[in-house]
Amino acid sequence: MPLKPGTRLIVALDLMDGREALSIAEKLEGIADAIKVNYPLVLAAGMGIIKELKKHGNVIADFKVADIPNTNSLICREAFMAGADAIICHGFAGSDSVRACIGEAERYGCEAYVVAEMSHPGAVEFLQPRAFELVELARRAGASGIIAPATRPERLAEIRRRAGNMKILSPGVGAQGGDARKAIDAGADFIIVGRSIYEASDPYKVAINLVEQMRR
Ligand code: 3DU
Numbered sequence: 001m002p003l004k005p006g007t008r009l010i011v012a013l014d015l016m017d018g019r020e021a022l023s024i025a026e027k028l029e030g031i032a033d034a035i036k037v038n039y040p041l042v043l044a045a046g047m048g049i050i051k052e053l054k055k056h057g058n059v060i061a062d063f064k065v066a067d068i069p070n071t072n073s074l075i076c077r078e079a080f081m082a083g084a085d086a087i088i089c090h091g092f093a094g095s096d097s098v099r100a101c102i103g104e105a106e107r108y109g110c111e112a113y114v115v116a117e118m119s120h121p122g123a124v125e126f127l128q129p130r131a132f133e134l135v136e137l138a139r140r141a142g143a144s145g146i147i148a149p150a151t152r153p154e155r156l157a158e159i160r161r162r163a164g165n166m167k168i169l170s171p172g173v174g175a176q177g178g179d180a181r182k183a184i185d186a187g188a189d190f191i192i193v194g195r196s197i198y199e200a201s202d203p204y205k206v207a208i209n210l211v212e213q214m215r216r
Pocket of ligand 1: 012014038062115117118119120147171172173174175176192193194195196
C-alpha cells in the first residue's frame with residue numbers, strides 16, 4: 001500500500017532478533033505509519049520477517065539498492081514478493097538503475113524511494129554535493145519519494161523546494177541528533193526513527209511523544 005501521512009512516524013527496526021522486532025512492531029501498531037527493515041534484521045532473521053511485520057503495518061525495505069538495472073530488478077522483486085510495500089534505492093548508480101527499481105515497484109503496486117542525501121556526517125563528502133541532482137533524477141524517473149536528512153533541516157528545506165510532490169522520508173531524528181518538529185517544519189512528510197524508539201525502556205511512550213511533537 002502507498003505510504004500515507006497519518007502519524008508521520010516510520011519506525012526503523014534494526015534489531016538482530018526477529019521476535020524482539022515483532023514485539024516492538026506489535027506495541028507500535030497504529031502509532032507508526034510504517035515499519036522500516038534494513039539488512040541487520042533480514043540478515044539475522046530472514047526475509048520471512050517482512051510478512052510477519054506486515055501484520056502490524058506497512059513495511060519499507062531499506063535495502064539501499066545500488067547495482068546495475070538487472071540486479072536491482074531482481075532485488076526489488078524479492079523484496080516485493082516477500083511482502084514489502086516499498087523499497088529504498090540509491091540514486092548514484094544512475095537513472096537506469098533507479099528506473100529498474102521503480103519499474104518493479106509499479107509491477108507489484110508498490111513504491112520506490114530514492115536516497116537524495118544521507119543523514120550521517122560522511123554524507124557531506126560525496127552525496128551532498130550531488131544531492132539536488134539526485135532529487136531531480138528521482139523526480140524524472142517517477143519515484144514516489146526521496147530520503148533527506150533530519151540532521152540538516154536547512155538542507156531538508158532546500159530539498160523540499162526541489163522535490164515537487166514527491167514524499168520526503170527523513171531519517172536522523174533522535175540517536176543521530178535530529179529533531180522531529182524541525183524536520184517536519186523543514187518539509188519532511190515522515191520521520192524515520194530507530195534506536196531512540198527500539199532501545200527505549202518504553203518504546204510506545206517515546207513513539208507517542210514524537211507523534212505529539214510533530215502534531216504541535
Ligand atoms: O539512527 P536511527 O537508529 O534512528 O536509525 C535510522 C535508520 O534509518 C537506520 O535504519 C538507517 O540505516 C536508516 N537511514 C539513515 O539513518 C540515514 C539515511 O540517510 C538513510 C537511512
